[in-house]
Amino acid sequence: MMQPDTVLSVRNLNKVYQTAGSWGRPGSKNHVVRDVSFDMRQGEILGLMGESGSGKTTLGRLILQLLPQTSGQVMLEGRELSSMTMQALRPLRARMQMIFQDPLFAFNPRHMVHQILSMPLRLHSELVARHGPVDKQIGQVLAQVGLPQDILHRYPQEFSGGQRQRIGIARALILRPSLIVADEATSALDVCVQAQILNLLLDLRDQLGLTILFIAHDLTAMGLVCDRVAVMLRGRIVEIAPTAELFSRPRHPYTASLLQAIPRIGSRAAAAPFVSAPAKVAAGADMDHGCPFRMSCHWATEACARTGTTLRQFEDGHWSACHREDLELPGI
Structure with missing residues (x-):
């Protein structure tokens, strides 16, 4: 039974890729996500860790409905997403956004920052009618991520990695989502900038009540920001617990x-x-x-x-x- 403050509920989620056979041989099945179930409360940061190929990114994309699932349920704020048509799902896409590992490849290199941040609002015009003009909302979100207003007419390739990631976070926030999937959001950054982005995510969670699925290989970063951690292996979640409990025992x-x-610095393996x-x-x-x-x-x-x-x-x-x-x- 879901709690009243549950933002995301995943039940028995599966993703199977079927390869076609050839030369009289049958095709094969690759079970990438297998029978995954968990809930996330409002304001919670859930870490998702596991080795490369364990299905973490695929799970994140299934939750956001960027990939079709084979079976199972994904419910956002009590509404089941998998049974919706594309037209019915479109307004809900504003409620769930993604922060990518390398925002440079997630941006159109021919678009300036103003175009990058205004495009989501033009696609969801109801948010303009509800929250005010596009430029006003862009100014607010830039202030939230700690960027100056004079960057709006510059291109993504003109910025450092940390600045680009802040722009990526701003693009996710501009639609006022309740759920954010951060897929390796700090792995392409140096250590000092990683700390700044992690602190920014914590501040935004506290200010906006965001629910964040934090996918990462960096277990140290995960230990700093996550309330709970889920461990994936070959498409399955094999353990889930509060962060301090899971790391210590x-x-x-x-x-x-x-x-x-x-x-560990100063200790032998x-x-x-x-x-x-x-x-x-x-x-x-x-x-x-x-x-x-x-x-x-x-x-x-x-x-x-x-x-x-x-x-x-x-x-x-x-x-x-x-x-x-x-x-x-x-x-x-």
């Missing part, structure tokens, strides 16, 4: 392996036997069933081939797909 071996991979040890299940076993990490897990048993795909609650708010409740895994 992970309940899934895959989460522990990610945390142990964080570099710690051994991670649960990553390199041989699996206790037969090689070539069907990976569509059971725990997707079992082939690399030091604690895998035969039961892991049959269980470990369903999230279970270990503590209040801490859910894990590992069936081993006896494990004491290292955190940070």
Whole structure:
């Protein structure tokens, strides 16, 4: 049952890519997102971490309806998006926006900043009638992201990476969304600028009550800004918990392996036997069933081939797909 302040609700979401066969051979299926479910409350920042190819970006695009889902439900503010026609969905697109990893490739290089920020309002003219003239709203959003007014007649390629990212954030905010998907929003920036953008996201969350899905590889950044963290592996969410709880006491071996991979200044690399040890299940076993990490897990048993795909609650708010409740895994 959804809470009254739930902004986003995802239920049993799946995305399968089907490749065509050739020369008499059948096509194959690639299950990119598998049975994903979670809720996000208003004002919450949920981190989504996992290795490359785990399905994080695809999940973000499914939520924003930029990709068609194979099955499942995505509900924004109580309205199911997947069953809507394109015409019915269009007004709701203003309520959900995306911040891209490299905004330079997300902008039209022939458009100046004024055109970049005014175009969304021209597509959603109801916001102009409701909140005032285009130039007034552009001035307000530039102030919110800490940019001066004199940048409006310059091109994206004239700015630094941090300034471009602020323009990307401004373009997302101009439509007054309730949900923002930040896909690797700081990974292309240097460390000092990363800190500025993270602080900006926190300030905007507090000022505007934004709900943010924060997709990142940088676990340090995630630990600074996220209220909860979800861990993805091969299209599945294998653990979800409050950030401090998950980082200090992970309940899934895959989460522990990610945390142990964080570099630490002045310390020697710690051994991670649960990553390199041989699996206790037969090689070539069907990976569509059971725990997707079992082939690399030091604690895998035969039961892991049959269980470990369903999230279970270990503590209040801490859910894990590992069936081993006896494990004491290292955190940070």
